Amino acid sequence: MTGISHLLWSGYWTSGHTKSFSFPVTNADYVTGIYKAYDVRGIYPEQLDEKIARDIGAAFGTIFSGNIVVGHDVRLSSLSLEDSVIEGLLSAGNTVVDIGMVCTPMVPFSINELGYDSGMMVTASHNPPEYNGFKFFSGGGIPVSYESGIGEIEKLVERRTFKTGRGKFVRKNITALYRKFIARNFDVEKNKHNISISIDAANGPAGPIYRRILKTFVKTEGLYCKPDGRFPGHEPDPTKPSNLRDLQAKVRECKTGVGFAYDGDGDRLAVVDEKGGMLDTTTVFAMLIKDALERRPGARVVHDVLCSKFIDDIILKYGGVPVECRVGHTFISHKMLDVKAVIGGELSGHYYFAETHGADDALFATMRLIEILTKEKETLSEISKNFRSNYLSYQERFTIADDKKFKFVDALKEELARKYEMVAIDGVKIIFDRGWAAIRASNTEPKISVVYEASDRKAFDEIGEVVKGILENIPK
Numbered sequence: 001m002t003g004i005s006h007l008l009w010s011g012y013w014t015s016g017h018t019k020s021f022s023f024p025v026t027n028a029d030y031v032t033g034i035y036k037a038y039d040v041r042g043i044y045p046e047q048l049d050e051k052i053a054r055d056i057g058a059a060f061g062t063i064f065s066g067n068i069v070v071g072h073d074v075r076l077s078s079l080s081l082e083d084s085v086i087e088g089l090l091s092a093g094n095t096v097v098d099i100g101m102v103c104t105p106m107v108p109f110s111i112n113e114l115g116y117d118s119g120m121m122v123t124a125s126h127n128p129p130e131y132n133g134f135k136f137f138s139g140g141g142i143p144v145s146y147e148s149g150i151g152e153i154e155k156l157v158e159r160r161t162f163k164t165g166r167g168k169f170v171r172k173n174i175t176a177l178y179r180k181f182i183a184r185n186f187d188v189e190k191n192k193h194n195i196s197i198s199i200d201a202a203n204g205p206a207g208p209i210y211r212r213i214l215k216t217f218v219k220t221e222g223l224y225c226k227p228d229g230r231f232p233g234h235e236p237d238p239t240k241p242s243n244l245r246d247l248q249a250k251v252r253e254c255k256t257g258v259g260f261a262y263d264g265d266g267d268r269l270a271v272v273d274e275k276g277g278m279l280d281t282t283t284v285f286a287m288l289i290k291d292a293l294e295r296r297p298g299a300r301v302v303h304d305v306l307c308s309k310f311i312d313d314i315i316l317k318y319g320g321v322p323v324e325c326r327v328g329h330t331f332i333s334h335k336m337l338d339v340k341a342v343i344g345g346e347l348s349g350h351y352y353f354a355e356t357h358g359a360d361d362a363l364f365a366t367m368r369l370i371e372i373l374t375k376e377k378e379t380l381s382e383i384s385k386n387f388r389s390n391y392l393s394y395q396e397r398f399t400i401a402d403d404k405k406f407k408f409v410d411a412l413k414e415e416l417a418r419k420y421e422m423v424a425i426d427g428v429k430i431i432f433d434r435g436w437a438a439i440r441a442s443n444t445e446p447k448i449s450v451v452y453e454a455s456d457r458k459a460f461d462e463i464g465e466v467v468k469g470i471l472e473n474i475p476k
Helices: 003-008 050-063 078-091 106-114 146-159 175-185 206-214 241-254 281-295 309-317 329-339 362-375 380-387 405-416 457-471
Strands: 040-043 067-072 095-101 118-122 131-137 168-171 196-200 219-223 258-262 269-273 300-304 321-325 343-345 351-353 396-399 428-432 435-441 447-454
Touching (some): 067 078, 078 168, 106 118, 106 131, 131 146, 206 362, 219 241, 281 300, 281 309, 281 343, 281 351, 321 329, 435 457, 447 457
Parallel strands (some): 067 118, 300 321
Antiparallel strands (some): 040 131, 258 269, 396 447
16 A cells, blocks of 8 residues: 555544535636636736737626726736736726726725726736736625636637627726725824834835835835836745745844735735744734734634634634635635625735725735734734644645646545545545644645644644655646
């Protein structure tokens, strides 16, 4: 017996349960190519070019017609792709409101604040520079998933059966309006001189936008704040520890109280304390949960399936109701609205708020953490000691062919379900007596994501060995 089977039936498995849970599988669970579960994404121009962008714009404008807001990130291909998207939207008879280079949270903000009908963002988020793509939002700024519209966009592009009409084009700068929204939700101006911060914008749109807004509230030191679609500072993914080294050094050098790092479109956040230590996303989320439940006792809190059990413990400790959800901003946002949650979060560093109508917003999360610090007498490293979780691995991502990733997870699910307790909301989450391991296919990249947790070191190491054996079977 070798590979997965050998480890499954070895002594590493500490669970004696045999119960398994099955959930309905959606079409999005098998999406490959550029049309993903919650966005369109691919390598430019091999997989995604201006012609496809125009057709996608026409398709989106056919389904989600009306006044449509459009923004873009800093990638080298984003302007030309946005031009093509706008051309497609106009050809379908829509009014296009171009808000220019923005961070992704500003698109759903614009829809809600100004009453637009829908929106698109040209971005590939945290992906490497050769990627690009589109995020879609319907009325109320609600993200569009494969099931709620992307699948239909794909069909329309294939059939080229678009609505036609005469469109209208306008430009609008919403940064000042977004700053006013931030200002009316936070009470930090009177504490302006009590804290200083450092930010790492990863050469994305957060540089000129978030830094400019933050400087009106607190003293702000900037790093990689010049927009550059080549991302010369480092990859635009702050969840990788290697991408935080420069920010950690900056915080120590400038002696600021906290450091904040953003991804390529400004919706993902990582945090560094005043000593240059990296706070894991579980700790950050726990701090935000405590604050949110102190404001709204008894409220619901949404988290993804990869989050630590510690998050459930924190929610219950402060009188909240935990709600588990699939990974991805479309699913979290929908669940936030469905259950009227006060806050939501993902292990990947996305944080969602009732005040943002369920959208993930890294600047809103930044301001909430600054507000927490201005009210506390302790430093961030001291505060964070109260929010230490169980043994939780970092989210690791392993390369796999895009057309094999879901098949691999499905085969794993079938084999595990014969003998072990398992939750299948999103990928495979194996339940042990003293921990769990989650293995899922990425919806945005040809990757398998792996996270595991245990209540003690011995169980953590044992589960890690099982996971290692499973990963050895990932097809190359």
